[in-house]
Amino acid sequence: MTSSEDASTGPAGGPGPSGASSGSGAPPEPLDAPEPDTGDTGDEEGLDRPLPEDVRARVVEYGADILGGLPAAEVPAALRRVAKFEPRRRARLAGPQIAAQLETDAGFRGRVAERVARVWPELAEGLRRGMVPPAADPVAVAAAAYLLRPAGWALIVDRIHGDLEQQESAKEVGAVAAELAEARRRLDEVKSEHHRETVRLRSGLREQRSEIADLRRRLHAERQRAKDAVERAERASADAAERDTAAAGRLGAVEAENRRLRNRLAAAESQVENARRAARAGRSADDARLHVLLDVLMDASHGLRRELALPTSIESPADLVAEEHERRVRGTPSVGLAADDPAVVDQLLLLPRVHLLVDGYNVTKTGYGTLPLADQRTRLLTSLEGLASRTKAEITCVFDGADVDAPPALPSNRRVRLLFSDPGETADELIIRLVRAEPPGRPLGVVTSDREIVSAVRREGARPVPSLLFLRRLEGA
Structure with a gap:
């Protein structure tokens, strides 16, 4: 990897320190830090609060990138199990371990700082001299300062931390302002919709009042018709009562006539029964004479059968079944061949x-x-x-x-x-x-x-x- 490529992509393939910032082309600004010629390396300095999340992620990314190129003997024991992973996977799976190792292991941090110094020599030299290009990415600057640890690095990281918080606060203020504008717009829409709904409801209320007035008029007319109908029903009920009285009188006359007819029917049935008794008595005599005649005929027929040697019966039920079977057999086509x-x-x-x-x-x-x-x-x-x-x-x-x-x-x-x-x-x-x-x-x-x-x-x-x-x-x- 050449120095120009390293300066544009960074140790982990990310954007370099000049990736995004306003004021490009302005002369470097001095940082609020002691001059580097005093010989103080800044190792005794420390942070009052944790690294910003973006800076911590960038530091972990640099450490994960350099970890794969270290000899096996130089790889920290806590990171050996992820040393063979792909850099992004190392940063994702062992991010906390890499951050802790960079904080406590000066040797491992020094190897990462050497790589950063080779990739971004201008940034590293500026940090050692207390000068940083204004166009540099503040996250990359803070990560490089944390790793290189020149004199005053804690102040650099703390100032960038404050800048990032201000940027985040500005973003939050912008988001809140946008939400407020959206809420106002929605409030205006709701007010407009409420006004339209109020107009519509008032119009509907007027229509309902008009309809109620019409229904009241119709109800008065229906009540009048109902009153007339009740009067007609009362007159019809009186007429029906009169007709019921007349019908009751006619019913009494009909019942009297029915009783008279029943008496006549009973007398007629009595006469019929007497006639049946007389007829049965006459039939009894006729039946006796008929029995005598049948006995004579039967005796004569038995005598003739014995004299003429006739069979006792013309045909029997069995003969009828046999005849039916023979007729069915004769109906089957038969040609007399095998x-x-x-x-x-x-x-x-x-x-x-x-x-x-x-x-x-x-x-x-x-x-x-x-x-x-x-x-x-x-x-x-x-x-x-x-x-x-x-x-x-x-x-x-x-x-x-x-x-x-x-x-x-x-x-x-x-x-x-x-x-x-x-x-x-x-x-x-x-x-x-x-x-x-x-x-x-x-x-x-x-x-x-x-x-x-x-x-x-x-x-x-x-x-x-x-x-x-x-x-x-x-x-x-």
């Missing part, structure tokens, strides 16, 4: 008005389940279209709609009906619902290998066709 014969499908399609229902995914996963679902549907529908074209049969193909966002677009001239189950409904349930929707007696075939569907459609009278058998028929075509 269940695994591919010709079953052809025979079934030859029946008039036959309706073939196909469980789509059951058939595709049996024949070509490795394909994607969309390709499975396309392949099966293509085969069904060909079968419907050749046989002219009605064919409905049902798929689960859970994995389909939107039904695929199909040509309008297709022969195969394509259905997807709704959300919450499976394809199996939709097939069973379609079977139940057909009229009794129509030939129905359901292509599936699902046992639950097979059992359900058989109960409904439809013929199940295994999926593998149907695939053989499609491949054989």
Whole structure:
């Protein structure tokens, strides 16, 4: 580091002693201190009060900066643990220890003073001669005087301490004056706002008084109308009392008429009861004659049954159940072939008005389940279209709609009906619902290998066709 650079930045990289002050270019002023040629070094002098905070921070900063360049043997024992830290970190973490060491350790303070004298030779020489440039930074001057300790250094530090306090007091006075001006401005604003609010409230008060006067007039009018209404209510009450009296008289007459009618009703009921007793007595004789006639007929019918060897009963409830089962079995399409014969499908399609229902995914996963679902549907529908074209049969193909966002677009001239189950409904349930929707007696075939569907459609009278058998028929075509 050159002397010019040191003079501009200081030992710790901060501003030099000529950083900020008025009166630059003025000749140096003599300080109130004894002449330095007496040989007094000023070590016996002391301060009556602590260093100003800014001066103390600058002194600590100089000490922290020089600490990193000292040999390990010369580093004070109290500061060895922070000697390897970065200067700013040393000043931040060990500031009190560095300040105490500079105050008590003359050797350490002398090393820092030597560095200050090398960096700021003019300032150091001026302090030794009792002359300081007026443009020098007072904080840097006080820090240099504290470290170099020329004769009269305590007076220099004390005078700078007073100057700094005056500057701080001036700043505080300026701040207080600014706050006072701001408070006055706010007071003026509050007064203005208060005046506007007072004007507004007075205007509102006049409006309220006007509204109150209007409400009083309306209240007087309402009271007059209420008085008139009370008079009308009293007259209506008197009229109602008169009508109640008249109604009470009419009610008495009606009650008398009701009593007369009740007496007549009681007499009529008595006559009806007498007539019922007579009718029951007549029916008893008729019932006796009828029983005799039935006994004669029963005896005659038993004699005829024995002579003609007739069965004891035409039919029994069990016969009715058997007949219903036989009729349901006859309704199931049967072609007289084995269940695994591919010709079953052809025979079934030859029946008039036959309706073939196909469980789509059951058939595709049996024949070509490795394909994607969309390709499975396309392949099966293509085969069904060909079968419907050749046989002219009605064919409905049902798929689960859970994995389909939107039904695929199909040509309008297709022969195969394509259905997807709704959300919450499976394809199996939709097939069973379609079977139940057909009229009794129509030939129905359901292509599936699902046992639950097979059992359900058989109960409904439809013929199940295994999926593998149907695939053989499609491949054989």
